[in-house]
Amino acid sequence: MRNVRLIARLDVKGPNLIKGIHLEGLRVIGSPNEHALRYYQQGADELIYMDCVASLYGRNSLREIVQSAAQDVFVPVTVGGGVRCVEDVTELLRCGADKVAVNTAAVARPQLISDIARRFGSQCVVLSIEAKQLSPGRWEAYTDNGRQRTGLDVIEWVRRGVELGAGEILLTSVDREGTRRGFDIPLVRAVTAEVSVPVIASGGMGKAEDLVEVVRQGEPDAVAMADILHYQRSTMQEVRRAAQAAGIAVRACEPA
Amino acid sequence: MSLPEVAVIDYGVGNLLSVRRALEHCGARVTVTAEHRAILSAPRVVLPGVGAFADGMAELRRRGLDQVAREVASRGVSLLGICLGMQMLLGESEEFGLTQGLGLIPGRVVAMNCAACDGRRLKIPHIGWSALILAKGRRRWAGSFLQQVRPAEAVYFVHSFTAQPSDPGHRIADCLYGDLTISAAVARENVVGCQFHPEKSGEVGLKVLRGFLRQ
Numbered sequence: 434m435r436n437v438r439l440i441a442r443l444d445v446k447g448p449n450l451i452k453g454i455h456l457e458g459l460r461v462i463g464s465p466n467e468h469a470l471r472y473y474q475q476g477a478d479e480l481i482y483m484d485c486v487a488s489l490y491g492r493n494s495l496r497e498i499v500q501s502a503a504q505d506v507f508v509p510v511t512v513g514g515g516v517r518c519v520e521d522v523t524e525l526l527r528c529g530a531d532k533v534a535v536n537t538a539a540v541a542r543p544q545l546i547s548d549i550a551r552r553f554g555s556q557c558v559v560l561s562i563e564a565k566q567l568s569p570g571r572w573e574a575y576t577d578n579g580r581q582r583t584g585l586d587v588i589e590w591v592r593r594g595v596e597l598g599a600g601e602i603l604l605t606s607v608d609r610e611g612t613r614r615g616f617d618i619p620l621v622r623a624v625t626a627e628v629s630v631p632v633i634a635s636g637g638m639g640k641a642e643d644l645v646e647v648v649r650q651g652e653p654d655a656v657a658m659a660d661i662l663h664y665q666r667s668t669m670q671e672v673r674r675a676a677q678a679a680g681i682a683v684r685a686c687e688p689a
Numbered sequence: 690m691s692l693p694e695v696a697v698i699d700y701g702v703g704n705l706l707s708v709r710r711a712l713e714h715c716g717a718r719v720t721v722t723a724e725h726r727a728i729l730s731a732p733r734v735v736l737p738g739v740g741a742f743a744d745g746m747a748e749l750r751r752r753g754l755d756q757v758a759r760e761v762a763s764r765g766v767s768l769l770g771i772c773l774g775m776q777m778l779l780g781e782s783e784e785f786g787l788t789q790g791l792g793l794i795p796g797r798v799v800a801m802n803c804a805a806c807d808g809r810r811l812k813i814p815h816i817g818w819s820a821l822i823l824a825k826g827r828r829r830w831a832g833s834f835l836q837q838v839r840p841a842e843a844v845y846f847v848h849s850f851t852a853q854p855s856d857p858g859h860r861i862a863d864c865l866y867g868d869l870t871i872s873a874a875v876a877r878e879n880v881v882g883c884q885f886h887p888e889k890s891g892e893v894g895l896k897v898l899r900g901f902l903r904q
Contacts, residue, residue, distance in 0.1 A: 435812075435817060436817055436818050436819070436843070438817055438818065473891070476891070478817075478818055500706075503706055503707055503710050504710055504714075505710075505714065507707070507710075507711050507714070507888060507889060507890065507891055507892075507894055507895060508845070508889055508890075508891050509845060509886075509889050526704050527704070527706065528706065529704065529706045529707055529710070530704070531704060531707075531889065553739075553740075554739070554740060554741075555814075556816055556847050600814075600816075601816075629812060630812070631812065631816060631817075654812075654817075684818040684843040685820065685841060685842070685843060686843065686891070
């Protein structure tokens with residue numbers, strides 16, 4: 434049985450770790466790397482850094498942050514936000530990233546997914562999707578942190594992205610993000626049923642039971658959490674123990 | 690006490706920063722280099738790697754580093770191959786036709802065969818954390834570079850091909866993926882390799898690197 438990966442997600446704006454609701458109304462939480470180190474020591478299976486204003490301003494401020502995280506964080510790191518071309522990817526990998534997440538630039542030019550996959554392998558390309566529900570069973574993909582509509586149907590876009598070479602899907606429900614109301618399970622299930630690449634469910638985790646529920650009903654390969662960790666409402670160890678107690682396969686891990 | 694020294698072979702592929710930082714974290718003095726002399730004078734050598742076998746071998750050959758790696762091995766210097774670096778220690782690979790490897794550990798690198806698995810679909814590449822188990826016929830890891838690791842501790846894998854050493858005695862650790870038994874760590878005297886990424890495997894990975902540095 435595959436272990437479900439528990440991922441700490443860090444949304445970053447400039448030098449700060451931030452958190453919003455529906456990806457908006459951002460509040461400063463603190464230093465991204467202090468939090469990253471804490472989550473690593475608590476046993477996070479992976480980290481995701483997202484620069485949430487990069488597309489808006491056409492830049493990515495994550496290079497220094499990722500470079501300094503590589504000093505003492507020894508788990509896989511995904512970096513997203515403002516990745517526009519193969520050179521951006523080369524640069525981020527050189528700074529210590531293992532995978533890059535693309536959204537806005539891939540919507541504008543889907544070929545970017547193939548370009549990155551051909552150069553660095555599919556395992557390196559994460560297609561980040563910000564989904565908003567249109568009607569039951571239908572979702573639209575957004576860009577620029579849930580601000581811009583694309584007109585793309587999430588399921589069709591996921592299918593196309595995987596055909597182009599995306600090796601993983603970071604699936605964020607804009608409706609649930611930051612609300613602590615649990616994951617959008619029909620969305621997760623619709624996407625995992627469609628593609629064979631790993632899917633990371635993101636957005637809405639308020640308590641450990643939310644993870645248990647989405648894993649059982651949506652069958653994602655990984656779950657991303659932010660708010661629940663940032664505000665110290667729970668720790669990675671507590672989440673891991675709750676998953677184990679519910680019979681979910683996760684990595685056996687003792688905190689550092 | 691002087692720091693253990695390591696040369697990491699730089700042949701133009703992969704994220705070498707993480708390998709360097711992890712080794713430094715374990716107390717090593719690290720040189721990332723493609724220079725033959727620097728590699729041949731190091732007391733320990735790491736051959737990292739990400740990507741396709743044929744590309745990796747071509748990049749090594751283009752820089753004359755295949756010969757250097759063989760010389761490192763024949764001098765009895767500790768050599769650790771990581772991921773593709775481990776696969777390249779073997780004789781040959783079936784990835785995109787048959788490609789010769791370094792031939793330091795007899796065996797072949799083959800595609801992971803999904804058909805061998807049970808009804809549940811098995812995702813390839815194998816990406817994620819899997820528990821290390823003792824290879825068949827092995828009772829413990831004492832004396833190997835995994836000496837500080839306990840069976841069932843998990844490490845991080847990213848790969849679609851898998852090494853099959855022809856001598857079972859060269860298999861140190863395996864992991865299970867679906868119904869597949871994957872060779873996770875190999876050793877033949879001073880030449881060792883791991884299919885997983887110790888630099889991305891948290892504290893367990895650091896124990897593997899410390900074990901290598903102490904050999």
